[in-house]
Amino acid sequence: xxxxYFPHTDEDIAAMLGRSGLSSMDxxxxxxxxxxxxxxxxxxxxxxxxxxxxxxxxELASANVRLKVFAGGGAYDHYSPAVAKEVVSRPExxxxxxxxxxxxSQGTLRYIFEFQTMMSExxxxxxxxxxxxxxxxxxxxxxxxxxxxxxxxxxxxxSATLLPQxxxxxxxxxxxxxxxxxxxPESDGTxxxxxxxxxxxxxDVAGVLVPGINRYGIIEDLDGFADSVHSVKALLAVYSDPxxxxxxxxxxxxGADIACGDAQTLGIPLNFxxxxxxxxxxxxxxxxxxxxxxxGETVDADGRRCYVLTLQAREQHIRREKxxxxxxxxxxxxxxxATVYLSLMGPEGLRQVNRLSYGGAHYLHDRLLETGLxxxxxxxxxxxxxxxxxxxxxxKLHTALAEHGYFAGLPCGADTVSFCVTENRxxxxxxxxxxxxxxxx
Amino acid sequence: MKYYDKLxxxxxxxxxxxxxxxxNTWENTPEELPDTLKRCQDPRLPxxxxxxxxxxxxxxxxxxxxxxxxxxxxxxxxxKYNPKxxxxxxxxxxxxxxxxxxxxxxxxxxxxxxRELSGFLCSLTGMSAFTLNPFAGAHGELTGLMxxxxxxxxxxxxxxTKVIVPDSAHGTNPAxxxxxxxxxxxxxxxxxxxxxxxxxxxxxxxxxxxxxxxxPNTLGLFETEIHxxxxxxxxxxxxxxxxxxxxxxxxxxxxxGDMGFDIMHLxxxxxxxxxxxxxxxxxxxxxxxxxxxxxxxxxAVTAAPDGxxxxxxxxxxxxxxxxFMGNFGVLVRAxxxxxxxxxxxxxxxxxxxxxxxxxxxxxxxDVYRLxxxxxxxxxxxxxxxxxxxxxxxxxxxxxxxxxxGFHAPTIYFPLLFHQSIMIEPTETESKETLxxxxxxxxxxxxxxxxxxELLKSAPHSTPVRRPDETLAATHPVLGYRFGEGTE
Numbered sequence: 001x002x003x004x005y006f007p008h009t010d011e012d013i014a015a016m017l018g019r020s021g022l023s024s025m026d027x028x029x030x031x032x033x034x035x036x037x038x039x040x041x042x043x044x045x046x047x048x049x050x051x052x053x054x055x056x057x058x059e060l061a062s063a064n065v066r067l068k069v070f071a072g073g074g075a076y077d078h079y080s081p082a083v084a085k086e087v088v089s090r091p092e093x094x095x096x097x098x099x100x101x102x103x104x105s106q107g108t109l110r111y112i113f114e115f116q117t118m119m120s121e122x123x124x125x126x127x128x129x130x131x132x133x134x135x136x137x138x139x140x141x142x143x144x145x146x147x148x149x150x151x152x153x154x155x156x157x158x159s160a161t162l163l164p165q166x167x168x169x170x171x172x173x174x175x176x177x178x179x180x181x182x183x184x185p186e187s188d189g190t191x192x193x194x195x196x197x198x199x200x201x202x203x204d205v206a207g208v209l210v211p212g213i214n215r216y217g218i219i220e221d222l223d224g225f226a227d228s229v230h231s232v233k234a235l236l237a238v239y240s241d242p243x244x245x246x247x248x249x250x251x252x253x254x255g256a257d258i259a260c261g262d263a264q265t266l267g268i269p270l271n272f273x274x275x276x277x278x279x280x281x282x283x284x285x286x287x288x289x290x291x292x293x294x295x296g297e298t299v300d301a302d303g304r305r306c307y308v309l310t311l312q313a314r315e316q317h318i319r320r321e322k323x324x325x326x327x328x329x330x331x332x333x334x335x336x337x338a339t340v341y342l343s344l345m346g347p348e349g350l351r352q353v354n355r356l357s358y359g360g361a362h363y364l365h366d367r368l369l370e371t372g373l374x375x376x377x378x379x380x381x382x383x384x385x386x387x388x389x390x391x392x393x394x395x396k397l398h399t400a401l402a403e404h405g406y407f408a409g410l411p412c413g414a415d416t417v418s419f420c421v422t423e424n425r426x427x428x429x430x431x432x433x434x435x436x437x438x439x440x441x
Numbered sequence: 442m443k444y445y446d447k448l449x450x451x452x453x454x455x456x457x458x459x460x461x462x463x464x465n466t467w468e469n470t471p472e473e474l475p476d477t478l479k480r481c482q483d484p485r486l487p488x489x490x491x492x493x494x495x496x497x498x499x500x501x502x503x504x505x506x507x508x509x510x511x512x513x514x515x516x517x518x519x520x521k522y523n524p525k526x527x528x529x530x531x532x533x534x535x536x537x538x539x540x541x542x543x544x545x546x547x548x549x550x551x552x553x554x555x556r557e558l559s560g561f562l563c564s565l566t567g568m569s570a571f572t573l574n575p576f577a578g579a580h581g582e583l584t585g586l587m588x589x590x591x592x593x594x595x596x597x598x599x600x601x602t603k604v605i606v607p608d609s610a611h612g613t614n615p616a617x618x619x620x621x622x623x624x625x626x627x628x629x630x631x632x633x634x635x636x637x638x639x640x641x642x643x644x645x646x647x648x649x650x651x652x653x654x655x656x657p658n659t660l661g662l663f664e665t666e667i668h669x670x671x672x673x674x675x676x677x678x679x680x681x682x683x684x685x686x687x688x689x690x691x692x693x694x695x696x697x698g699d700m701g702f703d704i705m706h707l708x709x710x711x712x713x714x715x716x717x718x719x720x721x722x723x724x725x726x727x728x729x730x731x732x733x734x735x736x737x738x739x740x741a742v743t744a745a746p747d748g749x750x751x752x753x754x755x756x757x758x759x760x761x762x763x764x765f766m767g768n769f770g771v772l773v774r775a776x777x778x779x780x781x782x783x784x785x786x787x788x789x790x791x792x793x794x795x796x797x798x799x800x801x802x803x804x805x806x807d808v809y810r811l812x813x814x815x816x817x818x819x820x821x822x823x824x825x826x827x828x829x830x831x832x833x834x835x836x837x838x839x840x841x842x843x844x845x846g847f848h849a850p851t852i853y854f855p856l857l858f859h860q861s862i863m864i865e866p867t868e869t870e871s872k873e874t875l876x877x878x879x880x881x882x883x884x885x886x887x888x889x890x891x892x893x894e895l896l897k898s899a900p901h902s903t904p905v906r907r908p909d910e911t912l913a914a915t916h917p918v919l920g921y922r923f924g925e926g927t928e
Contacts, residue, residue, distance in 0.1 A: 003789070019803050029792070057533055087502075097513070111498070134576065177620060247479065249478055275768040297919075304444065308910050323619070325620065329721040349459070355465045359467020
């Protein structure tokens with residue numbers, strides 16, 4: 001019997017072999033050395049029907065526990081509009097390739113152009129690419145870009161207040177690329193500006209990466225950072241949460257040259273860590289060092305407005321080892337998701353997301369302090385995520401809360417835990433979390 | 442396909458909304474943040490109603506060609522059918538709602554998928570361990586090259602900073618090597634389109650970290666000297682990297698591990714049927730031999746003594762290359778695909794893809810120039826029309842194919858020929874579809890003789906025709922020009 005994805009009948013196979021001048025299916029591999037042909041059995045199950053696959057997934061899903069999400073740490077449980085999922089499921093988007101043939105890819109090219117515009121607006125920087133893999137990789141690419149833009153210089157500075165996974169990925173990329181990396185220490189929960197000045201003065205710095213909102217949820221005051229960085233002819237990159245940029249100062253407004261980060265916060269489901277949506281924006285003068293796909297506007301043979309992939313001389317398929325990056329596939333469909341999300345939300349909807357997250361986070365923050373089990377870690381302003389010192393050992397608290405159905409109190413240090421509240425959480429759920437914590441002791 | 446000329450910004454009217462969120466009843470609001478931290482100027486995001494948003498993106502989608510629309514013989518991209526059950530399983534709320542940092546005890550179902558999928562990929566490729574963290578093929582290449590470098594560095598062999606890459610390789614190969622801090626040394630292909638071991642040997646010294654190879658190569662030809670190449674590279678102390686972009690040809694029939702490769706990546710969005718999504722998200726898992734397994738990136742999923750899965754990282758790991766553990770949703774799709782096929786059907790993937798490619802090649806080689814006359818694997822390359830005197834180029838042929846309702850093949854790659862047309866039909870296309878494509882290609886060859894102008898001015902039936910790429914690059918407009926109109 002055949003198989004649902006293979007249209008070949010015995011007659012088809014015979015006719016196709018005949019046209020190819022071949023006698024058997026085995027002869028299709030007559031150019032392969034005999035001892036390389038695999039003759040064993042594969043260690044995979046027998047074919048399943050769709051019904052059996054569905055049952056298998058129900059069984060697998062039942063081995064997971066859906067928790068009420070009250071923590072972030074780089075992945076945030078925001079509201080996903082029904083329309084976004086519906087649009088990205090359309091097969092014309094889902095089953096298309098990178099838009100090399102512009103004539104039959106105007107759908108993809110237009111949403112990339114819209115995405116670029118929206119990311120430029122949010123970050124306050126003139127140019128955006130079509131997406132990167134995730135936030136941490138976008139941070140690594142941002143730093144490699146600072147090295148490419150400043151030539152000769154071979155060291156970058158990164159703030160200790162970046163998310164740990166961002167620091168880890170950046171370390172890996174810089175180590176193999178041969179770029180020196182110095183971590184700027186933190187001071188009272190934010191990047192130590194004086195320490196940065198000292199490092200800048202010691203020379204050879206191509207770029208500096210700091211968070212807009214840091215691993216403790218604190219909104220960093222980056223006043224003066226751009227001037228300091230620019231004074232040694234280095235570039236400033238800000239790791240940003242695009243959702244928050246509806247209300248907090250944008251990288252462009254801080255005077256930064258590059259913005260990077262993860263746009264998962266634009267309604268993309270948690271998905272156990274992926275697919276998410278890295279982004280990378282820069283000032284116009286650096287666009288030729290920007291990695292990845294870029295869509296641009298032009299006209300066609302009949303003078304109609306249309307869109308193409310452009311400035312491709314930056315890219316691997318043209319420049320090979322001299323390309324600005326090796327990136328080829330990106331996260332295009334997730335960029336569509338974010339574009340549809342931002343179209344629905346508009347400036348006011350995105351502000352409402354921040355109001356609800358901010359209000360909920362500050363409510364939970366105050367209720368947790370009232371329990372007497374937690375104390376303030378830092379009094380600087382935060383948006384939706386915050387860190388407290390915990391009298392309960394962090395690992396113990398986190399595990400116990402998971403047993404009660406909450407993902408909360410993410411261990412953040414020896415005696416600190418982080419919480420996060422988004423618009424998906426209600427007052428009742430926050431009260432429920434607080435009462436569970438009270439019962440733990 | 443119908444031309445539709447709006448951008449979402451042009452549908453925007455102040456006061457319209459497309460969102461639906463609860464009333465704000467909290468006491469604190471972000472307005473209380475210090476002014477120094479607040480945004481001064483609102484982002485100019487569109488203000489549009491929900492039905493307008495839906496109609497806009499449906500109209501845009503109507504200008505797109507996908508595998509579900511029609512035949513997509515894009516060489517080296519393996520545009521096979523993307524099964525719908527994969528979409529269903531990957532959107533199961535029991536998985537999409539999981540936070541990546543949840544305690545392992547609450548995500549055992551998800552972690553089992555990692556373990557089982559890694560095991561399936563090991564069995565299908567002959568490798569010993571896989572990381573599923575890389576996000577795409579090029580990311581897999583970079584990760585694999587990091588493993589290669591880390592291997593040499595961990596043995597104190599720090600001089601190995603060169604990597605050999607054939608001139609026929611995908612552009613990502615040399616680009617990934619450069620990002621990894623390796624120097625690229627190119628090895629030329631023979632007139633038969635493969636690597637000659639005698640050309641390779643002089644390049645092998647103690648500064649070579651290894652070689653990157655695609656087998657079958659980008660001409661769709663099996664590198665028959667693979668055993669000799671593997672021995673020579675290993676004898677010189679180097680490692681062999683397998684670019685899995687062309688793995689579809691071999692799936693179920695030949696395993697890279699059995700050819701002597703030490704490190705490889707797979708493109709799950711090619712060989713394992715996950716949708717390309719207009720350029721991602723994909724997944725580029727990296728497999729290695731047992732000797733290299735401890736170097737793979739962190740985090741990794743391993744078995745705890747009690748049989749449960751846990752998330753760990755080897756102390757010798759090259760480091761972290763992703764925020765969390767890859768594009769999980771894509772991994773679920775590939776896992777589903779393997780379950781659906783099962784151990785017997787999966788043996789047919791490579792053979793059927795090779796059958797389709799040879800059938801199309803043999804049906805067209807009298808009217809298109811076939812530079813290398815031999816059995817091909819899953820794809821093959823023509824060098825333009827057999828009659829080079831018509832003035833019709835590969836670009837013209839590609840554009841005319843769009844009029845016939847087919848996506849164009851990959852064009853002007855590989856760089857070995859001036860008029861490359863790279864065709865990969867895949868195993869999920871029926872003989873009728875292939876026959877219709879062959880028919881269109883033959884008609885185009887005839888049109889090149891009778892009416893070359895028809896081809897020069899093609900396409901004629903698409904929403905737009907031959908965009909001015911030079912204008913786009915010389916006068917870049919990379920975002921909507923608010924208030925300046927659009928002309």
